[in-house]
Amino acid sequence: MTASNNQISNTRVLVAQIPEGVAPNKSHFRTVTVTEDKPELEDGAIFVKNSVLSLDPYIKYDFSSGNEESPVAGFGLGKIVDSKNPAFPVGSTFFGPVRWESYSVLTQDQGLGESINLDAGLDKDLPLSVYNGVLGLSGFTVWDSLKRLGNLKKGETIYISSAAGTLGLLAGQLAKRQGLRVIGSAGSDEKVAYLKNELGFDAAFNYKTQDRRAALTEAAPQGLDIYYDLVFDDTVDIALDLLNPHGRIISVGTLALHQGQEPAAPKNLINILMKQLRYEGYMVYEYFDQWESFWKEVTPLVKNGEIKFAETVIEGELDIVAETYSRFLQGGYKGKVSVKIADL
Template structure:
């Protein structure tokens, strides 16, 4: 890339079913100059997350769709290159939302300074960022786990599920994961300490849940919906709670699939509640305090799947929706001077 140009990935067309390379366009534009009250950021890391598939569609949702021809949205860790903002200086490291581009302009409202001495910069896109915060509040506030209960976590090796499961272990629960390969199951059991893990591709979900959750299921941390939710509902206990965090099984669906039989929710007087992490921004410091201490104490482990170069983001994102990533998926867009 020309050093005086800004590399950007735009939404070229709205996907029908699974996204494809032609739905994205790689372009180069002049690096912008910050105006009054603005900062110019150089992207170091870009976060890739399942919610982005919804933003590519014009289907009504909780957030506005990305306009065709616009830069794809996404969380970023960057270094401030130029600043006309009183709260930021050149050289600062910041967490922001500049999207799929090498350089971005921000007015500072959504920027948060990062201290690389506290944690690696990339962690702000994962365990100490939005995915970790999702795991923390969805499990603790919606799931209301009690010591001795059983929690099942889908997408258990992913950025959200792995953290949710480990927090459940810290709180004294029996934790059963559901993942898409033997390698991922081995990781969450042997490395993260889950009590068991079910390979959704090779095992019968209903029989495996009965075997691994002999006392039933009290909390289901749902990242996927679909067939896993349907199987879990048959095993829930009275008063069970289900934080509905993601619908990754449906994101590429051209037509919305029929829902599972919800009769067990009625019979068991269970709670299922949708969760958006944006509702918890006012409690960010509470989350950071707990998760930072758990990381320092070695109670919380974290795995990253790092892809090099911005131009590889579309391919990596398509793999994410197919479950090909292993850990929190990020793109390293430029060099990290702290490593």
């Protein structure tokens, strides 16, 4: 890439110090602002003005990629301001793996495979931030994985771990709409009450204070048909025991690993054979051709309130992202958390 004469001011959040054994806080980051030439793009590349940055737990594991040359990596929404890629024309609204900076370059090899041109689904009556949550990658993951792997049938019972998280909330609501009995677990009594009273879950329990096997056995007297796993811990062992013949485990998330917990390592896999279960993983990036169908079906439900979601959007300059991220890791916000650093 060679420089042109046009210049931009680009503020970047860099890693000042790798957090060793502690949660990252403001002191681990530094923010710099540089005036630089607009990049000259190679074929297939795009240049994005970032607007909304997504805060996600996994980001803290990628800090080693952040250094003076390379800001912290995450996902975000923005506007394409230069493009050598016909799928992402100038002016379109973008979601993808940007960095914590005002402007990002993405190339075919670095990030565009995980990116979406949002223009086909963008509804101007909704805040842009919903495309970082219920109508974005999180929502699409749930909708598509349930359709593709769930084989949901009315009257069946589904259990969702991390049910009050971004993906879990939607998984429960979509399953409920299809007539399933929906059970969720979450980490506080307040979240459990929210699942039952506001989202219509049939049963919910606090996985931190209740025995998971006992709570699930009580909540699913007819057994489980589907375990929608967002956690990837030893709950898999419990699900394998409680699943009915021809039951399914849909493995989507690894939240336990983000917390440094041991990964699932079930010792009762014999259940897969004896009960003819299906245990299948799902990775959203293979299925991006389905976005328009997703928006067509789910956008009206979000607009008319039939699908509920929770989000927190903090507005400010890029230098608040580090502090906000530290608070986010301590559980200081509700729902999907974004930082809005600029208008589109």
